[in-house]
Amino acid sequence: MFNITVRDTYEEVSREAAEIMLNVVKGTEKPILGLATGSSPVGLYQEMIRDHKENGTSYKDIITFNLDEYCDIPKDHEQSYWTFMHENLFNELDCPEENIHVPAGNLEDEEQACVDYETELAKYSVDVQVLGIGSDGHIAFNEPGTPFDSLTHLMELTEQTRRDNARFFLDENGDPDMDQVPKFAITQGLASIMRAKKIIMIATGLNKADAVYGMLKGPKTEDCPASILQDHPEVYVFLDNDAASKL
Ligand code: F6R
Numbered sequence: 405m406f407n408i409t410v411r412d413t414y415e416e417v418s419r420e421a422a423e424i425m426l427n428v429v430k431g432t433e434k435p436i437l438g439l440a441t442g443s444s445p446v447g448l449y450q451e452m453i454r455d456h457k458e459n460g461t462s463y464k465d466i467i468t469f470n471l472d473e474y475c476d477i478p479k480d481h482e483q484s485y486w487t488f489m490h491e492n493l494f495n496e497l498d499c500p501e502e503n504i505h506v507p508a509g510n511l512e513d514e515e516q517a518c519v520d521y522e523t524e525l526a527k528y529s530v531d532v533q534v535l536g537i538g539s540d541g542h543i544a545f546n547e548p549g550t551p552f553d554s555l556t557h558l559m560e561l562t563e564q565t566r567r568d569n570a571r572f573f574l575d576e577n578g579d580p581d582m583d584q585v586p587k588f589a590i591t592q593g594l595a596s597i598m599r600a601k602k603i604i605m606i607a608t609g610l611n612k613a614d615a616v617y618g619m620l621k622g623p624k625t626e627d628c629p630a631s632i633l634q635d636h637p638e639v640y641v642f643l644d645n646d647a648a649s650k651l
């Protein structure tokens with residue numbers, strides 16, 4: 405079931421998404437948070453940091469699980485999702501490092517790493533999961549064609565996703581460098597994500613409009629992985645006018 409909010413600006417989208425998140429954090433004894441990287445949730449994370457600093461909301465008892473991680477770069481690479489999460493959220497909160505889970509991408513045995521991550525995740529019940537959506541309709545790194553019953557797995561990234569992410573991998577002239585963009589990621593599967601009790605989906609910008617349409621109004625199909633959310637009982641979708649322009 406979708407609860408859709410459309411706002412004029414990214415700031416408003418982020419503020420309202422943060423209300424859902426903060427209600428969970430403040431209203432749950434030991435909140436389990438599912439977190440995403442990418443540009444979409446950065447404003448939400450800023451709101452969480454602001455609330456923590458201004459109101460003293462504690463994150464000492466939270467446990468977090470991130471959705472995904474690149475495989476072919478080290479954990480401390482400046483573009484790893486581990487680094488991203490620390491720079492954009494964890495370093496500013498009081499959550500213990502041992503409560504943070506980000507899939508380990510750079511491992512000898514990636515298949516085993518997938519099984520281990522899924523096993524750990526399955527011990528918990530995620531109270532709220534943050535999601536963004538790719539311009540091809542992916543959620544986490546589940547690209548079109550990923551089975552709806554997938555668990556944590558290895559994914560070869562599509563050309564389109566690699567192109568979308570090239571803006572973070574720059575050459576010495578500051579231009580996007582496709583050669584540096586990783587080709588594989590470890591990602592929670594679609595069935596893993598669907599177990600979360602609540603989902604916050606944030607999408608802004610015209611390049612998301614088709615994917616947003618597919619998620620909300622299109623047929624439920626593995627060609628648009630986000631369309632699986634049509635079966636979830638509680639999805640809060642926050643859009644700006646551009647992302648909502650095809651609805
Ligand atoms: C990131 C993730 C991806 C992004 C998606 C949108 O952990 O799982 O699915 O949410 O690629 O990325 P942005 O927000 O950068 O447009």
